[in-house]
Amino acid sequence: MDSLFSPLWLSIQLATITTVLLLAIATPIAWWLAQSESRWKPLIQTIVAMPIVLPPTVMGFYLLILLGPAGALGSWWVDLTGSALTFSFAGLVIASCIYSLPFAVQPLSVAFESLGRTKLEAAWTLGASRTDAFFTVAVPLSLRGYLGAVVLSFAHTLGEFGVVLMVGGNIPGETRVVSIAIYDQVESLNYAAAHQLSALLLIVAFGALLAMFFVNRRWRR
Template structure:
């Protein structure tokens, strides 16, 4: 067992923080998007679906490049950010969260959308006939029924954020303790031919990813809630 250096531990901790915050943001942002996509009959639905799926096919560097421009001190978001917070957005933890949220969006929206579609409108109608307002019906009926979707979304979002590289490198750089995440640490080790450290981190990430996916599939199979 190779002991992790201080630098690597810092990268690991930062990565876990980033993934956790990103998943939190994604569940909040992704729920209404997935809900809308699952229930709308609007013709813009396919357009929005395509936009949400873009990060699946776009090279991360392309996404990172556009984000870098938008979040730079002269950028569309970066400039007002600087004005209001007196701090630059690019190369900050916040920038990483924004970038990761966009990057992992489809991994959260798609499972949620699929589970909302499976649930359909029937349980909501039923709830509305029992005095439940639409929001009440969503919270008390639709979201518990979508539990599997939420678990899948959270785990996929988390695991996917752990592994991102191109986007974080573009918008975050590689500032130790601030924006240097695990995948970048691995890259640095490989560049300096420190294969032992690279092995330790890569192996750990591989094992972690496998275990999380295994858990998702196991939980999904065993969860008592089945929407017929």
């Protein structure tokens, strides 16, 4: 039983860490996208959205090269820590952050855009610095965007398969997340175990989305 559910626990850890990191990464990107009138904006939007349309194996392949001991990021990591990024939990976290980035950026930039400048201008005239106004006005008024970003990044990371397989492989306790474990169980015709894990994921995903839509409705007033 323990070994059956340990991939689930690993997935939850991965999704949690990824979601937290993504909120920090996606916030400035989404803010910039919502405010900027730069001509480079479509380019940045495209890059951020790429993981939505790219086959996970393609993403995984390039990430494998990037994170591998010979890759730009991978070799730097080896110099820093002495161990490789590929086939490690740290590598999975980086890959997940890139893979789930659009799912965090999208709801946030929608929220920031609909907020507009009006309330921020009011805060500035009241003496709030730009940073102060961002944290005391923009963020609290964009909570729905943050809720969407959290739920979507978490759920999306929880369910990723192709990228994990390419970058992380299937090392128990290290990179063997729940989606890989389900695939393994099916491969070895162990349908009962596959059922248990799949049903659990189904319930978690359904519950998370349902909760999000319920809260959204309450906040809409």
